[in-house]
Structures are given as C-alpha cells and as structure tokens.
Amino acid sequence: MSACIFAISEQIEGAFRKVSFEAVSEGRRLADGLGLPLVAAVIGSGVEEAAEALGRYGADRILLADRPELADYSTEAYVRILAECIRQEQPSVVLLGATAQGKDLAARLSARIDAPLAMDATGIRLDGEQWVAARPMYGGKIIAEVILEGNPPIAALRPNALRIEEKEGESRMEKIDVDPGPIQVKTVDKTLETGKIELTEADIVVSGGRGMGGSDYTVVEALAEALGAAVGASRSAVDEGWRPHADQVGQTGKVVSPNLYIACGISGAIQHLAGMSTSKVIVAVNKDPEAPIFAKADYGVVGDLFEIVPLITEEAKKLRG
Amino acid sequence: MLPGPGARKEKNVDIVVLLKQVPATESLIQVADDGVSIKTEELKWVINPYDEFAVEEALRIREAQGGSVTVLSVGTDKAVEAIRTALAMGADTGVLVNDPAALGKGALATARVLAAAVKQIPFDLVIAGQRAVDADQFQVGPAVAEYLRIPNVSMVIKTELLDGSIRCHRTIEGGTVVVESPLPMLFTTQRGLNEPRYASLPGIMKAKKKPLETKTLADFGLDAGALEGPTARIRALSPPAERGGGRIIEGESAAEKAAALVKALHEEAKVI
Numbered sequence: 274m275s276a277c278i279f280a281i282s283e284q285i286e287g288a289f290r291k292v293s294f295e296a297v298s299e300g301r302r303l304a305d306g307l308g309l310p311l312v313a314a315v316i317g318s319g320v321e322e323a324a325e326a327l328g329r330y331g332a333d334r335i336l337l338a339d340r341p342e343l344a345d346y347s348t349e350a351y352v353r354i355l356a357e358c359i360r361q362e363q364p365s366v367v368l369l370g371a372t373a374q375g376k377d378l379a380a381r382l383s384a385r386i387d388a389p390l391a392m393d394a395t396g397i398r399l400d401g402e403q404w405v406a407a408r409p410m411y412g413g414k415i416i417a418e419v420i421l422e423g424n425p426p427i428a429a430l431r432p433n434a435l436r437i438e439e440k441e442g443e444s445r446m447e448k449i450d451v452d453p454g455p456i457q458v459k460t461v462d463k464t465l466e467t468g469k470i471e472l473t474e475a476d477i478v479v480s481g482g483r484g485m486g487g488s489d490y491t492v493v494e495a496l497a498e499a500l501g502a503a504v505g506a507s508r509s510a511v512d513e514g515w516r517p518h519a520d521q522v523g524q525t526g527k528v529v530s531p532n533l534y535i536a537c538g539i540s541g542a543i544q545h546l547a548g549m550s551t552s553k554v555i556v557a558v559n560k561d562p563e564a565p566i567f568a569k570a571d572y573g574v575v576g577d578l579f580e581i582v583p584l585i586t587e588e589a590k591k592l593r594g
Numbered sequence: 595m596l597p598g599p600g601a602r603k604e605k606n607v608d609i610v611v612l613l614k615q616v617p618a619t620e621s622l623i624q625v626a627d628d629g630v631s632i633k634t635e636e637l638k639w640v641i642n643p644y645d646e647f648a649v650e651e652a653l654r655i656r657e658a659q660g661g662s663v664t665v666l667s668v669g670t671d672k673a674v675e676a677i678r679t680a681l682a683m684g685a686d687t688g689v690l691v692n693d694p695a696a697l698g699k700g701a702l703a704t705a706r707v708l709a710a711a712v713k714q715i716p717f718d719l720v721i722a723g724q725r726a727v728d729a730d731q732f733q734v735g736p737a738v739a740e741y742l743r744i745p746n747v748s749m750v751i752k753t754e755l756l757d758g759s760i761r762c763h764r765t766i767e768g769g770t771v772v773v774e775s776p777l778p779m780l781f782t783t784q785r786g787l788n789e790p791r792y793a794s795l796p797g798i799m800k801a802k803k804k805p806l807e808t809k810t811l812a813d814f815g816l817d818a819g820a821l822e823g824p825t826a827r828i829r830a831l832s833p834p835a836e837r838g839g840g841r842i843i844e845g846e847s848a849a850e851k852a853a854a855l856v857k858a859l860h861e862e863a864k865v866i
C-alpha cells in the first residue's frame with residue numbers, strides 16, 4: 274500500500290537547492306496523477322521558516338526535522354531520519370535531487386532500506402504497475418530506461434532536467450522528532466562561495482577551453498556576467514591550472530543541462546560533450562571551422578574568441594538594457 | 595618528507611581499493627542487438643578513472659604511513675589487466691571476484707559482494723571511486739560502507755590522516771566541506787584529489803609476481819540467490835537524441851556575426 278509521494282529537499286544554510294523545487298514540483302505532478310498526497314522532508318537547524326517555501330510548489334505536508342546537530346549534512350543522521358520517515362509514510366516513490374549530497378544520501382539510503390535507485394534520473398513515471406526511470410549512462414552516450422524493482426523506488430533527479438511549477442494550496446508543517454543517533458563524521462570546516470552561480474543549476478553556462486590561452490578569463494567572465502551565467506571550463510583549462518576543478522564540465526567533471534551553453538575555444542572532445550550535450554541550445558565560438566564542437570552546436574561562430582566574445586557581450590548588454 | 599626505506603612509519607594503515615574496469619572514456623558506445631547491453635567487441639578497457647585516483651591516494655597514504663594496499667574487483671577474466679595495472683602502480687595484492695553469478699545484478703548486489711570480500715581482508719580504510727564511468731551510478735561506495743557498517747564520505751579532494759581518524763575535504767556544489775571521520779571508514783574520490791602515477795617498467799615487471807587471488811561467491815558463503823533484490827533493471831538502452839549540427843552564423847565582420855548570434859538567441863531560440 275502506498276500512501277504518498279515523498280520528496281526529500283536539500284538546503285544549505287537555509288537556502289534550498291533549485292533541484293529541491295524541481296523534485297517537489299515533479300512530486301506534485303506524480304501525486305496529482307495518482308491521487309496521492311505529496312509529503313516533503315526538510316532536515317536542518319533553524320530552517321522552519323525556510324521550509325515553508327516547499328508549500329509553494331505543492332507539498333501537502335512538510336516533515337521538518339530541526340535540531341542543532343542537524344545543521345550540517347551528515348550521511349548517518351540523515352539516512353537514519355529518512356529511513357524512519359519512509360517506514361512510517363510508506364511512499365509510492367521517493368524523489369530527491371542528484372547533487373553531491375543527494376547522491377551520497379540516495380546511495381546509502383537505498384542500501385539501508387533495500388530499495389531500488391535510479392541515480393541522476395531525467396524523468397520517472399508509472400508504466401502500468403512499474404516505475405520506470407530514464408537515466409543517462411556512459412557519460413550521456415547512452416540513455417537507459419530502467420525498471421525500479423522493489424519498494425519504494427528512489428529517483429535522484431538530475432538538476433535542471435525537470436520543470437519547477439508553483440502551486441496554490443494549503444500545506445501543513447509537522448515537526449518530527451527522530452533521534453539522529455550518534456554522528457561519527459563531524460563537520461569541522463566549510464567554505465562556501467557566495468554570490469557565485471552554481472554550474473549545475475545555471476540557466477546559462479559560458480565555458481572557456483584551451484583556446485583561452487591562459488588564466489585570464491576576463492572575456493568569458495564578462496559575457497557570463499552580462500547574461501547572468503555561470504562560468505565553466507574544459508579539462509584542458511583545468512589541467513593547465515587556469516580554472517579550479519569545480520569548474521570542469523565533462524565526463525570527469527560536472528554534467529550541466531542549461532538552456533544555453535556557450536563553448537569558447539573548446540574543441541568538443543567526446544569527454545567534454547558528455548558533460549554538456551543535454552543543454553537545450555549550444556553555441557560554439559572557435560577559430561577552427563573543422564572543430565568537432567560545431568557538429569553539436571546549434572549556432573557556431575568561426576573566429577577568434579578574443580575578438581568575437583566581447584562583441585557578443587556588447588550585443589547582449591544592449592539587449593538586456 | 596616521505597620516510598625513506600626502513601624508516602619508522604607513523605602508523606600502518608591497511609587500505610582496500612575498490613576498482614572496476616570500464617570502457618575508456620573516448621569509446622564509441624553502441625547498443626547491442628539485445629537492446630539492453632552495449633557492444634563490447636571493439637572497446638578498449640581501462641581502470642575507471644575515479645578508481646585510479648583511489649589507487650594513487652592509497653599508495654600515497656601507504657608511502658607516508660606504512661601499511662598495505664589491496665585492490666579488489668568484481669569482474670571477468672579481463673579485469674585481471676586492470677588489477678595488474680594497479681599492482682604495477684604499486685599496490686601490494688589483488689583480489690578478483692570472478693563469478694558469473696555476481697555480475698549484472700545491479701549496484702546493491704555488487705556492493706554486497708564487495709562488502710563480503712572486504713570483510714576477509716584486514717582494513718582501516720576503503721577507497722572507492724565516486725562513480726564508475728560506465729553506468730554512472732554513484733552508488734556502490736556508500737552501499738559498501740552501509741553493508742560494512744562504517745562511515746562514508748563522498749567526493750573527496752584531499753585527505754589528512756590523523757591519529758585513528760581521517761580528515762577529508764569533500765566537494766559540494768559551490769564549496770568544500772571538511773569532515774573528520776574515525777577509522778575504519780570509506781571515502782570516494784573526486785577529481786583534484788591527486789594525479790595518478792603511471793606504472794613504471796620495473797613496476798610492471800614486479801607486478802607479475804605480486805599475489806592476485808581469484809575468488810567466487812562460495813568463498814564468501816554467498817550464492818546467486820543471496821544477490822537477488824531490489825534493482826534498477828535495464829529495460830532498454832538507446833542512443834541520445836541526435837543533435838543535428840545547427841548553422842554557422844555568417845557575417846562580413848566579427849561585429850556582424852556577434853549581432854546575428856545574439857539576435858538568433860533572442861528571437862529564434864528564445865534563450866536570452
């Protein structure tokens with residue numbers, strides 16, 4: 274018997290990850306289709322006010338585990354609390370965002386409650402009696418349709434893959450008091466870059482590759498700023514030490530699916546494409562008309578990026594007033 | 595400074611590295627005729643890149659602290675190459691679980707087998723890749739930790755061994771978190787952790803004589819039935835929707851091209 278759709282949210286210092294709203298919105302759509310309530314879980318410390326936001330995306334009930342020792346993510350504590358909530362709620366399906374934390378949580382939770390998991394899923398639906406998810410494999414070179422055998426199926430949703438939808442309606446906050454148990458792994462320090470748009474959440478990404486020729490990314494950064502975009506890089510640029518690892522897009526970096534991806538001075542190696550080929554629109558700026566990236570780009574501009582990109586920035590600024 | 599040969603080490607750390615052999619990342623991946631697997635004939639196989647970071651980190655910890663590095667893999671005969679490569683890099687021992695009943699049952703089943711195998715090896719630390727770049731599941735590491743009932747930390751870019759514990763810097767979106775975990779524990783790797791060394795020629799020669807044990811499920815008191823369970827079973831594989839090459843923006847000058855591009859992005863694609 275399934276009693277609800279269950280969405281796990283992720284907040285850091287009171288700010289939700291965008292993908293949490295995507296998961297709750299998708300949960301709402303599934304719940305409506307099945308005539309089930311949507312239950313959303315929030316774990317943290319001092320996050321009661323922030324938690325109310327989930328109601329705007331259609332959560333009927335918000336389960337809040339709020340304790341000082343839950344201020345920082347802990348695999349142990351979060352898994353223990355969520356396993357207990359899931360045991361009580363008997364959900365038909367569990368959704369969460371496939372962020373760094375979400376993946377860690379989903380993987381260990383699936384083992385704890387012996388449930389099937391579709392990691393980094395781009396969609397999930399009920400097909401007859403079976404829950405079926407779509408997920409990329411081999412760095413996006415293959416799309417798998419997987420049947421989730423077992424209960425309850427867990428889908429960790431790829432950021433930026435599903436639509437956020439606001440919903441009118443009442444939601445009820447319920448405080449839950451599950452003992453998080455002993456926490457062995459202690460957070461001792463944390464550095465968060467504030468004000469920076471997260472690559473995996475960004476609507477627009479502007480990336481620079483080896484064609485940048487050095488660590489001066491001013492032209493790319495200026496375009497990103499004009500568009501409200503995040504800045505990415507190819508692995509070559511990262512290997513050269515021009516950009517931090519966190520900026521790497523590709524098979525061994527981050528996978529991004531923005532509305533617009535602008536590749537500047539990037540040749541389009543298969544490992545790079547693996548990280549950005551699900552972008553809705555791809556633009557390539559490259560001085561080599563034979564560069565493989567052009568075969569994947571919706572719009573290509575052949576030319577020197579140091580000449581072209583500043584002009585694009587100017588035009589974009591005009592447009593945005 | 596690394597201690598020289600014979601120097602007293604801080605404290606021995608016994609490490610198990612979970613290593614999977616996967617198709618090289620530059621491979622062309624095609625769906626096989628059965629529709630649920632991929633064509634393997636022409637593939638070049640390598641150590642999963644994230645597991646290479648794991649081997650390297652294990653070697654560095656052993657070099658600084660003393661101890662041992664065991665490489666453990668569930669795979670077919672072919673995986674011997676990957677284990678030998680890790681031994682040539684400097685790992686001490688290899689264990690291959692080679693049993694058809696252990697394959698193709700999904701991440702949790704693989705994790706059960708690995709956990710059963712790890713239990714037979716003395717360990718302080720287990721290191722796994724954050725994901726294997728074949729199925730990209732990001733699941734086996736934390737699941738092994740769950741079955742071993744030890745803590746786990748994901749996506750680590752820096753480690754510092756302390757007395758009886760380990761400090762790990764792990765990456766999250768937009769930041770880094772530093773955590774401390776008691777040993778034994780398991781962590782998974784993230785790019786940036788280290789630059790894996792190449793196997794040297796003497797290393798390759800030595801690797802041929804290093805112990806490489808082969809085991810089956812029976813060695814762990816497991817059988818095929820014990821591995822049945824919840825899984826994400828593949829119903830169909832397909833290539834992603836083909837991205838048709840779009841169009842090259844033409845123009846007399848760079849300025850004209852830039853203006854035409856922005857116009858197209860605004861009016862046609864409606865993304866800015």
Ligand SMILES: Cc1cc2nc3c(=O)[nH]c(=O)nc-3n(C[C@H](O)[C@H](O)[C@H](O)COP(=O)(O)OP(=O)(O)OC[C@H]3O[C@@H](n4cnc5c(N)ncnc54)[C@H](O)[C@@H]3O)c2cc1C
Pocket residue numbers: 481482483484485506507508509510521522523524525526527537538539540541542543544545548558559560561564576577578579619643
């Ligand atoms: C195991 C493995 C994993 C990998 N993972 C990744 C990954 O996650 N991400 C990734 O990106 N790569 C990855 N790679 C590396 C990948 O194979 C390529 O080497 C890399 O993507 C190339 O980066 P690039 O396009 O910036 O450089 P290059 O291939 O050198 O291309 C530079 C391009 O810039 C153009 N250019 C130069 N100057 C200018 C200019 N002034 N104006 C305009 N254009 C210019 C050139 O025409 C060229 O096309 C991986 C490789 C391996 C083996």
Ligand SMILES: Nc1ncnc2c1ncn2[C@@H]1O[C@H](COP(=O)(O)O)[C@@H](O)[C@H]1O
Pocket residue numbers: 612613614642644645666667668669701704708721722723724725726727729730731732733734735
């Ligand atoms: N068959 C296997 N043998 C050994 N280790 C594995 C195997 N499958 C997965 N792993 C380990 O688990 C990590 C994550 O794999 P996955 O969950 O499949 O993405 C890999 O990087 C390996 O360290």
